[in-house]
Amino acid sequence: MTTGPTLAPVRPPTVGTAAGNVVLRLAYLLLLLFGFLVAIETMSKAIKALGDVGMLGGGDKEELFAGVSNPFAGLALGVLFTVLVQSSSTTTATIVAVVGSGALSVQHAVPMILGANVGTTITNTLVSIGHVRHTRDFRRAFAAATVHDFFNLMMVAVMLPVELATGFLSRSAGWLTGALGESGGAEYKSPLKTSIKAVHNWLQSTVEGVGVEGKALGVTLLVLGILLTFLCLHQVTRNMRRLMAGRIEGAINRTLESSGWIGVLVGVLITVAVQSSSITTSLLVPMCAAGVMRLRNALPVMLGANIGTTVTAMLASLAQDNPDALTIALVHLIFNSIGVVVCMTVAPVRRIPILLARGLARRATRSKLWVVGYVFGVFVITPLVGWFVWRSAG
Amino acid sequence: MASWLLSDSRGYEEILRRFSQMLEDGRHIFDAAANALLGGTDTEIIRADLFATDQRINETEQQIRRLIVVHGSVHGAQSFPSLLVMMSLVKDAERIGDYAKNLFDLATAKPSLGGDEDRSKLVELKDQVSTLLVRGRNIHESQDAEAARAFLSDADRVQDACDALLARFIGLEGENAAARALTLRYFKRVASHVSNVVTALVMPLDKLDFFDEP
Numbered sequence: 001m002t003t004g005p006t007l008a009p010v011r012p013p014t015v016g017t018a019a020g021n022v023v024l025r026l027a028y029l030l031l032l033l034f035g036f037l038v039a040i041e042t043m044s045k046a047i048k049a050l051g052d053v054g055m056l057g058g059g060d061k062e063e064l065f066a067g068v069s070n071p072f073a074g075l076a077l078g079v080l081f082t083v084l085v086q087s088s089s090t091t092t093a094t095i096v097a098v099v100g101s102g103a104l105s106v107q108h109a110v111p112m113i114l115g116a117n118v119g120t121t122i123t124n125t126l127v128s129i130g131h132v133r134h135t136r137d138f139r140r141a142f143a144a145a146t147v148h149d150f151f152n153l154m155m156v157a158v159m160l161p162v163e164l165a166t167g168f169l170s171r172s173a174g175w176l177t178g179a180l181g182e183s184g185g186a187e188y189k190s191p192l193k194t195s196i197k198a199v200h201n202w203l204q205s206t207v208e209g210v211g212v213e214g215k216a217l218g219v220t221l222l223v224l225g226i227l228l229t230f231l232c233l234h235q236v237t238r239n240m241r242r243l244m245a246g247r248i249e250g251a252i253n254r255t256l257e258s259s260g261w262i263g264v265l266v267g268v269l270i271t272v273a274v275q276s277s278s279i280t281t282s283l284l285v286p287m288c289a290a291g292v293m294r295l296r297n298a299l300p301v302m303l304g305a306n307i308g309t310t311v312t313a314m315l316a317s318l319a320q321d322n323p324d325a326l327t328i329a330l331v332h333l334i335f336n337s338i339g340v341v342v343c344m345t346v347a348p349v350r351r352i353p354i355l356l357a358r359g360l361a362r363r364a365t366r367s368k369l370w371v372v373g374y375v376f377g378v379f380v381i382t383p384l385v386g387w388f389v390w391r392s393a394g
Numbered sequence: 395m396a397s398w399l400l401s402d403s404r405g406y407e408e409i410l411r412r413f414s415q416m417l418e419d420g421r422h423i424f425d426a427a428a429n430a431l432l433g434g435t436d437t438e439i440i441r442a443d444l445f446a447t448d449q450r451i452n453e454t455e456q457q458i459r460r461l462i463v464v465h466g467s468v469h470g471a472q473s474f475p476s477l478l479v480m481m482s483l484v485k486d487a488e489r490i491g492d493y494a495k496n497l498f499d500l501a502t503a504k505p506s507l508g509g510d511e512d513r514s515k516l517v518e519l520k521d522q523v524s525t526l527l528v529r530g531r532n533i534h535e536s537q538d539a540e541a542a543r544a545f546l547s548d549a550d551r552v553q554d555a556c557d558a559l560l561a562r563f564i565g566l567e568g569e570n571a572a573a574r575a576l577t578l579r580y581f582k583r584v585a586s587h588v589s590n591v592v593t594a595l596v597m598p599l600d601k602l603d604f605f606d607e608p
Contacts, residue, residue, distance in 0.1 A: 249405035249468045256460060286467045292460040 025243045029236060034199075036093070036232035037192070037319040041200045043097035043225030044320060050218035051103060071111040071164055075156065076386015078115020083379050088120035089233050089275055089312035092332055094226065096313050099328045100320030106170045109328045110163055113313075114156045114335065115383075117306065121149040122379045123278035127285045129375075135365050137289040142371070143354075143361035144288030147295055148281055148302045149378065150353035150360075155339040173330035177323050196319050233312070237276040244273045252283065255301055256293055263297060264340060267304020277309035295354055303343055306336040405465040406473070409458055409480060413487065414535055416454045417591065420490035421527035423447045424584055427494045428520045431501035431577065432513065444498055451491040455484045479594050482602050486587040490527070493580045493587070500580075505573030508563075515559060516577055522552045523581050530588040533595065542595035549589040556582040 082091040095112050098104045128145035131138040163169045204221060212220050241248075251266045270280045281302050287293040313329035320326070343350050364370040426440045426447075462477045507513050526549055533541045560578045563571040590603050597604075 245468050246404050249464055252464050252468065253405065253408075253461060256464070283467050287463055290463045292463045 025239055029239055032232045032236045037196050038199045039225050039228035039232060040093055040097045040316045040319040041196050042221050044101040046218050046221035046225055047098055047101035047103045069108055070389055073386045073389040074108055074111035075115040076383040078112035079119040080383035080387055082116045082119025083122050086123055088116040088309055090230050091116040092313035093229055093316040096316040096325045096329055100322045100325035106324050106327050110170055110331055113332045114160055117152045120277055121152055124281040124285050127282045131289045139361045139365045141285050141289035142364050143295055143357040144285050144298050146360050147299055147353050147357035150356040154353060159335060169331045169335055172334050173327045176330050177327040181323060233275060237274050240274045263300030264304040267301040268308040271305040271308025272311050275312055277305035280305040303340040307340055310336055409461045412454050412458050414531055416451055416487040417531040419447050419451045420487055423491055423494040425524055427497035431497050432517050432520055437502045448491045448495055451488055455488045458484050475599055479599055483591050483594055486590040489587045490584050493584050497580050500576055507574055519581050523585050526585055526588050530592050533592055539595050542592045545592050546589055549585050552585050553582050
């Protein structure tokens with residue numbers, strides 16, 4: 001009998017979650033969140049600066065975004081940007097910064113926010129393609145990935161016309177912003193905002209110190225802002241995923257047999273914790289592929305992820321003085337909350353994305369052209385058409 | 395939300411806990427069936443408990459598989475070796491239940507198990523296999539590699555004893571030794587499956603189930 005020293009890995013390598021480690025990670029998290037808010041402030045100030053020097057067109061900041069007065073173009077731009085950065089959080093935070101700078105109105109930003117919701121689902125669709133060699137697994141994985149797409153597309157198809165006709169989302173969010181502003185006290189000088197501005201001013205003076213000025217200063221700060229936003233959110237997600245892995249696992253285990261509000265709550269909690277709806281939804285794809293989680297149980301978690309992801313835009317609005325920044329963040333929250341409430345309380349509505357996803361998955365297993373057509377159609381061609389509309393109008 | 399943030403659910407610990415329960419159920423069901431066969435316990439008295447326990451073993455195996463998929467999805471590639479081992483081990487634990495049920499089926503037929511000498515040897519082997527089941531579970535919980543090596547050596551001896559007795563039964567003339575041969579076969583398989591569980595502590599993943607081969 002062999003009695004060598006090699007051990008089979010019965011127990012997995014333990015990820016350090018000792019108290020000291022947790023405290024360090026939490027401190028790092030706070031630092032990253034602060035960096036994220038500085039990034040939003042930097043982006044917002046950069047756009048303002050570019051407008052002031054006339055780079056956005058004759059001193060009118062709104063001209064840069066003139067094309068997005070076409071809601072389809074705005075929607076497509078939201079999808080395209082999110083597909084490119086693979087993060088709806090980065091998209092919505094950027095939109096908040098742009099709105100906060102005054103370069104984009106809330107009304108014109110609403111379709112972009114809705115587009116971010118659609119664009120973010122490409123991540124789990126790509127994850128599902130990893131199962132393509134195993135027909136049965138792929139059918140379940142693709143259905144799990146696209147059920148989120150169909151729900152988001154369905155919500156956009158319903159809510160965007162309602163918003164365009166009535167301004168329901170922007171008006172509700174505007175009213176809520178006013179109510180929050182009144183309750184918060186308009187004259188309160190937030191120490192958080194003061195410190196964010198101080199760090200931003202230091203960053204700006206550092207860039208100016210190396211001889212960058214005028215338009216170049218604005219462009220440099222804008223690029224720095226976008227990069228810092230992306231970097232901070234990426235690090236927050238990575239750090240929190242590691243820190244929260246055990247809790248996430250426990251929460252998902254509880255939803256395997258549940259298809260109700262518990263799933264929604266789990267989706268919200270995981271997404272708020274890791275600051276990424278893509279992480280939450282992508283986790284579900286392999287579970288659905290293996291058949292241990294049913295599509296009807298996965299959908300509520302995905303709906304919860306839609307709500308959880310709105311926290312990023314809300315956080316971003318903390319760095320802004322312009323109340324419109326909070327308004328557009330609230331638009332995101334209201335839009336996704338309405339979708340979740342309707343879907344969870346009206347069973348026939350809940351069945352629509354499930355039926356569509358299953359139907360598409362069946363076709364996709366018969367011919368992979370459906371996969372190619374779907375991914376390129378929804379996430380590449382449609383947004384590119386919108387981008388061209390935007391460019392031609394701009 | 396606060397309680398969720400503050401409580402850390404360790405998924406792999408839960409998998410190990412349920413696996414230990416599977417092994418404990420396996421020992422219980424083996425003892426019950428073997429006692430019915432060798433000790434004369436009324437099979438109808440233990441039937442319901444035995445089948446319920448076997449059902450619980452099967453359900454736990456499925457629960458563990460689900461937990462494995464979730465754990466792998468959340469923790470990624472670093473967890474795969476441990477999870478692949480566990481996928482193999484739950485099958486062994488489940489097979490212990492199956493062989494115990496085979497022993498029970500044999501007991502319901504009330505077969506002849508030979509004279510007192512043969513019966514007492516079978517009882518002795520039954521006790522040794524039962525002890526292996528208890529030790530196997532304890533070693534798996536403690537992850538004690540030294541104890542695992544000692545266990546595997548003892549398990550080898552039990553299996554050799556089964557083989558030796560089996561050879562004697564097969565050589566008997568004019569006597570139906572089928573029930574005794576089957577009993578020994580089942581004992582040996584149970585000992586082999588619990589050995590597989592313990593090999594995970596001392597063998598690399600690709601060598602699981604092949605601990606006695608050069």
